[in-house]
Amino acid sequence: MLRLYDSRLSGNSWKIRILLSQLGLAYDRVTLDLQKGETRESAFRQISRFSRVPVLVLDDGRPIVESGAILLHLAQGTPYLPDDPYPRAEVTGWLFFEQADLQKAIAVPRVLHLHGLAHERQQDIERLQAEGYAGLEKLEQWLLGHAWLVGDHYTVADLALSAYVSLAGQGGYDMARFAGIREWLVRVHGQRGWVPLIPEDGQAARR
Ligand SMILES: N[C@@H](CCC(=O)N[C@@H](CS)C(=O)NCC(=O)O)C(=O)O
Incomplete structure (x- = not known):
């Protein structure tokens, strides 16, 4: 199952939730509290090299960071991203x-x-x-x-x-x-x- 690390008010994370919904993809959502500094904890830094959300972790455990990279990855082969x-x-x-x-x-x-x-x-x-x-x-x-x-x-x-x-x-x-x-x-x-x-x-x- 895909896993999305996000935070409640993050616009960059929101982009990913929109596309996952539009593609009908199920995912686990892990919502971090930025105010508590949860993006800077060492366990999260192993997943997110920039200590930021969003991060999408693929079924095989590989993480993708940066909202644009995640969108391009998910949208491949769908009407949301041209093949040409x-x-x-x-x-x-x-x-x-x-x-x-x-x-x-x-x-x-x-x-x-x-x-x-x-x-x-x-x-x-x-x-x-x-x-x-x-x-x-x-x-x-x-x-x-x-x-x-x-x-x-x-x-x-x-x-x-x-x-x-x-x-x-x-x-x-x-x-x-x-x-x-x-x-x-x-x-x-x-x-x-x-x-x-x-x-x-x-x-x-x-x-
Ligand atoms: N260029 C990045 C920006 C990501 C970003 O700025 N994330 C913010 C939340 S929207 C964050 O995680 N900040 C970490 C922090 O403030 O501790 C992207 O598009 O994913």
């Missing part, structure tokens, strides 16, 4: 863009807001938001002319980017200015098998 090398490279390109231009710029302000540190770290938040808004503007421009990030249907590119983009409001981002992104998020969240970040609160991920 060119569109496949486009999917990969969006995954790199998410990590470089959006993920940290959204995740760090979000964590600071969730932990009540937004006021004292306002300068850091503004610097990260300037980067994040630049990335969001590029995404918006693409989505004003395209329904999906690659080709004519939903792929793991849409899945991967939608996770943190849909959580940006929790990091103090004003998403009202991005009509293309908002409409795309509605399409993404309507995909069969999509699951909210917190199962007991279907609305949380949409805020």
Whole structure:
């Protein structure tokens, strides 16, 4: 059985839970408490070379780290990842863009807001938001002319980017200015098998 190490509010881990649900794959879920430093415990560091979630442990015990790598591995041979090398490279390109231009710029302000540190770290938040808004503007421009990030249907590119983009409001981002992104998020969240970040609160991920 697959085993997913995650944490409750981790957007990177959420991406994996969405795809596992969409693929109908059963898995054991091990939810770590980041506040208690559980990602830094030595037993977990044997599994996760970067001391971070998500980690997917395969049936044969081999771990895969990094959300993008896990998504690409799981999506191989499914409609969520094109077989053709060119569109496949486009999917990969969006995954790199998410990590470089959006993920940290959204995740760090979000964590600071969730932990009540937004006021004292306002300068850091503004610097990260300037980067994040630049990335969001590029995404918006693409989505004003395209329904999906690659080709004519939903792929793991849409899945991967939608996770943190849909959580940006929790990091103090004003998403009202991005009509293309908002409409795309509605399409993404309507995909069969999509699951909210917190199962007991279907609305949380949409805020
Ligand atoms: N690039 C990594 C980022 C993973 C990451 O930042 N994970 C966070 C939670 S979302 C984490 O485990 N942090 C460990 C900690 O704060 O102790 C990925 O996409 O998987």
